[in-house]
Amino acid sequence: MCLIVQKFGGSSVKDAACIARVAGIIAKTYQAGNDVLVVLSAQGDTTDELIEKAHGVCSCVPVREMDMLISTGEQVSVALCAMALAGLGVPAVSLTGYQAGVMTDGVFGNARIQTINTARILSELAQRKVVLVTGFQGMSSGGDITTLGRGGSDTSAVALAAALGAQECQIYTDVDGVYTADPRIVPDAQKLDAVAMSEMLELASQGAQVLHDRSVELAQKHDVELRVLSSIEEAEGTHIGKNAVIEKRSVTGITRSMALTRFRLCTRSSERSFMRRIIRLAASCGARLDAVWQYECAEDVQRICLTVPTADAPVLAQELADHAEEFSLDDVSTDEDIATVSVVGAGVMSDAFVLYEAMEALAAEDIAVQGIETGALRIALLVSKGDAERAMCAIHARLVER
Amino acid sequence: MCLIVQKFGGSSVKDAACIARVAGIIAKTYQAGNDVLVVLSAQGDTTDELIEKAHGVCSCVPVREMDMLISTGEQVSVALCAMALAGLGVPAVSLTGYQAGVMTDGVFGNARIQTINTARILSELAQRKVVLVTGFQGMSSGGDITTLGRGGSDTSAVALAAALGAQECQIYTDVDGVYTADPRIVPDAQKLDAVAMSEMLELASQGAQVLHDRSVELAQKHDVELRVLSSIEEAEGTHIGKNAVIEKRSVTGITRSMALTRFRLCTRSSERSFMRRIIRLAASCGARLDAVWQYECAEDVQRICLTVPTADAPVLAQELADHAEEFSLDDVSTDEDIATVSVVGAGVMSDAFVLYEAMEALAAEDIAVQGIETGALRIALLVSKGDAERAMCAIHARLVER
Numbered sequence: 123m124c125l126i127v128q129k130f131g132g133s134s135v136k137d138a139a140c141i142a143r144v145a146g147i148i149a150k151t152y153q154a155g156n157d158v159l160v161v162l163s164a165q166g167d168t169t170d171e172l173i174e175k176a177h178g179v180c181s182c183v184p185v186r187e188m189d190m191l192i193s194t195g196e197q198v199s200v201a202l203c204a205m206a207l208a209g210l211g212v213p214a215v216s217l218t219g220y221q222a223g224v225m226t227d228g229v230f231g232n233a234r235i236q237t238i239n240t241a242r243i244l245s246e247l248a249q250r251k252v253v254l255v256t257g258f259q260g261m262s263s264g265g266d267i268t269t270l271g272r273g274g275s276d277t278s279a280v281a282l283a284a285a286l287g288a289q290e291c292q293i294y295t296d297v298d299g300v301y302t303a304d305p306r307i308v309p310d311a312q313k314l315d316a317v318a319m320s321e322m323l324e325l326a327s328q329g330a331q332v333l334h335d336r337s338v339e340l341a342q343k344h345d346v347e348l349r350v351l352s353s354i355e356e357a358e359g360t361h362i363g364k365n366a367v368i369e370k371r372s373v374t375g376i377t378r379s380m381a382l383t384r385f386r387l388c389t390r391s392s393e394r395s396f397m398r399r400i401i402r403l404a405a406s407c408g409a410r411l412d413a414v415w416q417y418e419c420a421e422d423v424q425r426i427c428l429t430v431p432t433a434d435a436p437v438l439a440q441e442l443a444d445h446a447e448e449f450s451l452d453d454v455s456t457d458e459d460i461a462t463v464s465v466v467g468a469g470v471m472s473d474a475f476v477l478y479e480a481m482e483a484l485a486a487e488d489i490a491v492q493g494i495e496t497g498a499l500r501i502a503l504l505v506s507k508g509d510a511e512r513a514m515c516a517i518h519a520r521l522v523e524r
Numbered sequence: 525m526c527l528i529v530q531k532f533g534g535s536s537v538k539d540a541a542c543i544a545r546v547a548g549i550i551a552k553t554y555q556a557g558n559d560v561l562v563v564l565s566a567q568g569d570t571t572d573e574l575i576e577k578a579h580g581v582c583s584c585v586p587v588r589e590m591d592m593l594i595s596t597g598e599q600v601s602v603a604l605c606a607m608a609l610a611g612l613g614v615p616a617v618s619l620t621g622y623q624a625g626v627m628t629d630g631v632f633g634n635a636r637i638q639t640i641n642t643a644r645i646l647s648e649l650a651q652r653k654v655v656l657v658t659g660f661q662g663m664s665s666g667g668d669i670t671t672l673g674r675g676g677s678d679t680s681a682v683a684l685a686a687a688l689g690a691q692e693c694q695i696y697t698d699v700d701g702v703y704t705a706d707p708r709i710v711p712d713a714q715k716l717d718a719v720a721m722s723e724m725l726e727l728a729s730q731g732a733q734v735l736h737d738r739s740v741e742l743a744q745k746h747d748v749e750l751r752v753l754s755s756i757e758e759a760e761g762t763h764i765g766k767n768a769v770i771e772k773r774s775v776t777g778i779t780r781s782m783a784l785t786r787f788r789l790c791t792r793s794s795e796r797s798f799m800r801r802i803i804r805l806a807a808s809c810g811a812r813l814d815a816v817w818q819y820e821c822a823e824d825v826q827r828i829c830l831t832v833p834t835a836d837a838p839v840l841a842q843e844l845a846d847h848a849e850e851f852s853l854d855d856v857s858t859d860e861d862i863a864t865v866s867v868v869g870a871g872v873m874s875d876a877f878v879l880y881e882a883m884e885a886l887a888a889e890d891i892a893v894q895g896i897e898t899g900a901l902r903i904a905l906l907v908s909k910g911d912a913e914r915a916m917c918a919i920h921a922r923l924v925e926r
Contacts, residue, residue: 138580145581172600178540179547180607187610190618191603194596198574201593205582208589216592220622221667242667265623265644 125247126151127291129161129257129279134294134353135199136166144353145206147294148252152212157247159286161257161279162203164195185230189259189269193219196256196275204254214252217242219267222253224260224278226268233268235260235277238285255282273334280337284344291346292359293333298352299360300325300332302522303376307511310523314360314374321374322348322362324466324500338362373476373521374467378510382412383435384457387426387442391450396424399449407441409434412462413495413502423452427493429504432458460492461510462502465517470501476521477501483516527649528553529693531563531659531681536696536755537601538568546755547608549696550654554614559649561688563659563681564605566597587632591661591671595621598658598677606656616654619644621669624655626662626680628670635670637662637679640687657684675736682739686746693748694761695735700754701762702727702734704924705778709913712925716762716776723776724750724764726868726902740764775878775923776869780912784814785837786859789828789844793852798826801851809843811836814864815897815904825854829895831906834860862894863912864904867919872903878923879903885918 128151130144152158163169172192176183200216207214219226223239246253257275262268270277276293283291300322303311317325319342326335332350341348341362351359389396397414404411412429430438435456442454470476477494480503484491489512493504505513530553532546554560565571574594578585602618609616621628625641648655659677664670672679678695685693702724705713719727721744728737734752743750743764753761791798799816806813814831832840837858844856872878879896882903886893891914895906907915 138577141581175540175600175604176607179543179604180611182611183607184610187603187606187616187618190606190620191600194599197596197599198577198593201589202577202581204589204592205578205585208586209582209584214589216589218592218669267620 124155125157125159125286125288127159127161127279127283127286127288128294129275129292130163130294130353131275131296132163132166132168133296135162135203138202140353141199141202141206144294145203145210145212147353148203148207149210149212152252157250158252159243159247159282159288160200160203160252160254161275161282162196162199162254163257163275164192165199165202168195168198186266189230189267193256193259193267193269196258200254200256204252207252207254212252213250214254215246216254216256217246218256219259219278220261222255222282224255224281226260226262226270228262228264228266228268230266230268232271233260233262235270235281238281240285243282243286273336276334276337277340280340280344280346280348283346284340288346290349291341292349292351293337294351294353295332296352296354297332297350298355298357299350300362301375302373303514303518304331304378307378308376308515308518311518312522315358316361317374318468319348319362319364321466321468321499324464325375325377333362373465373470376514376518376522377464377466378514379412379462379464380507380510381432382429382458382460382462383432384427384429384460384504385435385438385442386453386455386457387428388452388454389424389426389450390422390452391424392421393450396449397426400426400428403441403445404428404430404438407437409438409441413493415493415495429460429462459507460504461507462495462504463510463513463517464503465501465521466499468499470499479520480517483520484513487512487516489513489516526557527559527561527688527690529561529563529681529685529688529690530696531677531694532565532696532755533677533698534565534568534570535698537564537605542755543601543604543608546696547605547612547614549755550605550609551612551614554654559652560654561645561649561684561690562602562605562654562656563677563684564598564601564656565659565677566594567601567604570597570600588668591632591669595658595661595669595671598660602656602658606654609654609656614654615652616656617648618656618658619648620658621661621680622663624657624684626657626683628662628664628672630664630666630668630670632668632670634673635662635664637672637683640683642687645684645688675738678736678739679742682742682746682748682750685748686742691749692751693743694751694753695739696753696755697734698754698756699734699752700757700759701752702764703777704775705916705920706733706780709780710778710917710920712920714924717760718763719776720870721750721764721766723868723870723901726866727777727779735764775867775872778916778920778924779866779868780916781814781864781866782909782912783834784831784860784862784864785834786829786831786862786906787837787840787844788855788857788859789830790854790856791826791828791852792824792854793826794823798851799828802828802830805843805847806830806832806840809839811840811843815895817895817897831862831864861909862906863909864897864906865912865915865919866905867903867923868901870901872901881922882919885922886915889914889918891915891918 226233257278347363495502628635749765897904
């Protein structure tokens, strides 16, 4: 069996005309002899409209009921798409997360998939039906509907592709692939034919919105071959996988991440476990650390700088205030005027010129670099928010377009 | 445990203000110490809007997918209402038909409830939660979502009340009870405090829209006490049940049924099984017979007149055409200009004056009676559509207001 998983986002199914186009893509894949499993998001702004409705009836919405409510959006999409396929003469069946066997933990609003019981899906595929599954949702062992949080439909698609051993998991979006930078910011950005999974993971976690990092992580873990394609124009898209050709290039892409808050901490303690304990504190309150630097470690003072998503900043600030005495914190300051511009690629660290060229590019534009973070596949440069877009363009021009 | 089942229709939950009012009614019942199970319909015109969406993507919609689609409407309602209750400090949990254990047969669009597995509901009630269940739907043994057809939410409520042994099943509507006639047609119509179940069954099946006849049938079968109440103004409503006081009156109400088509058949056959075979033919093609009269049965000709809901007329007409030769049909004519005006009450047949007075009332208004049908609890008079409202008023004035 040659099984293709196809995922279409909310803008791809937002109205009848879009659904007709999506049904056409699915039908073509099916008629080429493939088994096809499709994962759909809710139509257009449906999810946001439902959330608004919820806030209209209750100021403090119970998370279980929110999941019950918003999970209807994807159900509408899969039913409509199954109808459109029937209209094209393609046998199809729509399934909710539960019907598709997607079992999750019980964390409403941010559930994680635990197992997928594929019996029903396999039985429908064996009857040569296209199977349409609601993205973004599953059912807990307690029998409650759960949603997977933002990026959940990508995650659903990859998890189903992994569970079914699909040949490829195709993510359809409104762009035609993965670019060396966001074309809305860098007009000369180039489309990539292939990206290694590990590079994609860096790109996704650093603000490239084409794929959610959680789904790329899952794809890497389960060796799922991904392809990012346009639902509007027919093209090869970008192949992301273990076997994706890594071309002779150091730099794969330039991304930026804006919604960050930087904390600066100072302690009089000489306790060597200080940094480790701060990291544990952040983990225990659910604040996701983006980066941590210890930039001073003297006899009587230690200074740490860390960045977290701005959404997680308040809870971390509270935790630090609660533990100020325990940690002998002298001073805690926060700063939201920062952004990271990341240079991602398999060779960015081994090619010594990359960091040099990037720094040169920023200097030529008179952009101050407030910090540098390096990893095997990524160099991140900390700049002011207002400089981020110019920094992307300058680095892209020098490192990608050269 | 004193359990009350409350059902609210689509107009009662159509927006945030309506949901707040409904939540208030539920909270009051709960806070009086009762266990409460609530059945909700989809908001306002949601179901019709979803059906329209379906027809926008496919000209011939598969029934399974239509059920998958429209079942989302009730899910939105129960989730929103659970949120509103939470806002009032009342613990509540919403359940889909499947989660509530409502198992049906596999007839999409018109399923019948087969069993209700009450385990989840009982467990939630035991935790003193208000349980909100999506009306109108269940799940087939094959694991597919099914809907119960028009009037399905009333049916869901009564079936759940029966399965749980509820003390009372309260049907909230936009009127404050059952009337002796539709007040929009007969301004002097009177509200009834109590109606016997059998009378209600006649009223419901003859066009009183306050309750769906299918749900009344189910209530009668399982001895469920019903109460029809207003969701807008607080009042006692109308009690319908085995123990409802049957007052000293012959006539309980006057109804009309407009969407009927009359067939007139003539056969040259003297075959005595003719009428029986025609009834079997109607049953086999799903046409619901309202009434059948054999008004001539001579040596060489038999004439039959029958009425069916206009929706079922085309399929019956086709069946009759297909079997014209087999049945030696000479002539088949159809006529849509008919309506039945029904006089319902426990005493309508035993009180010989009722039919006499009704006929007198129509004669005084110069309304021609084209047929009479009688049953234990009902006298139905066949008149032209244009005469139906005047006939209701005339009969009501003479038999109810006297």
